[in-house]
Amino acid sequence: MKKKFVLGVLFILPLVAYLFFASGVNHFSKLPVLETKIGDITRFSEPSDSISLKNHITILGFMGNNLDVTKGNIFNINQKIYNYFHNFSDFQMLMLMPNGTQNLVAKTMKELDGLTNTHKWKFIYAEPSEIRSFFKTLNSPYALDAYLHTxxxxxxxxxxxxxxxxxxxxxxxxxxxxxxxxSEINGKMKDDVKVILAEYRLALKKYNDSKIKISE
Structure with missing residues (x-):
C-alpha cells in the first residue's frame, strides 16, 4: 500500500506541474514575439527606483489619469494575474502613469493592500507626450485615449x-x-503568462544541465 502511494505521488506531481505550465493552447511552445524591442522605460524612472524591463517578465499597462474610473481594470489583473504569478521572482506589474496621478495611485494601492501583497506593483510617472511616444514603440493596433489610458x-x-x-x-x-x-484576462492572458514562464524555466533547466555536464 505504501509503495503504491509513493508511486502515485511520483506520477501526480509531474502531471500537476505540467498542467500548470501547459494548460493552455500553446502547450510549451514559445509565446510569439510581436515586437522585438520596445522603448527604454528606465529613462522615465529616478535612479533610486531601479525599475527596468531587463531580466523581468513584465505586465505593462497604461491606466491614465482617470484612475477612479479605470481602477476596476487594475483590480481585475491583480486578482486574475498578479495574485497567480507574483511569487515568481522575475515577475512584475508595471504601469506607466501621467504625472500628477501619484495620489490616485497611492489611494488605489492602499485599497489593494487589503487584498494582496502589492510589492511587485511598480509605477512610473511621465509627461503625456512621453507616454504617447513610448506607447507607439509597441507598434500595436491600439491607441491611448484622451486620458492616456488603454x-x-x-x-x-x-x-x-x-x-x-x-x-x-x-x-x-x-x-x-x-x-x-x-474572461480574457482569466483565459487567454493567464494561459500566455504560463507559457512564457514555462519557456524561461525550461531554458534555465537546459542551462543548468549544460553547466553540470561541462563540470563533469
Missing part, C-alpha cells in the same frame, strides 16, 4: 520584447489583453 495590458519579456499571439482564433495577432474583460 484597457489593453501587454506581456513584455526579459529582453524588452512584446509577446502575444500571432494566431488567435478571434483577432489573428493579439498584441495585448483587455483588462476590462475578466
Amino acid at each position: 484597457p489593453q495590458v501587454f506581456i513584455i519579456d526579459k529582453n524588452g520584447a512584446l509577446r502575444g499571439r500571432d494566431d488567435d482564433d478571434e483577432v489573428g495577432k493579439l498584441y495585448g489583453y483587455n483588462s476590462g474583460s475578466v
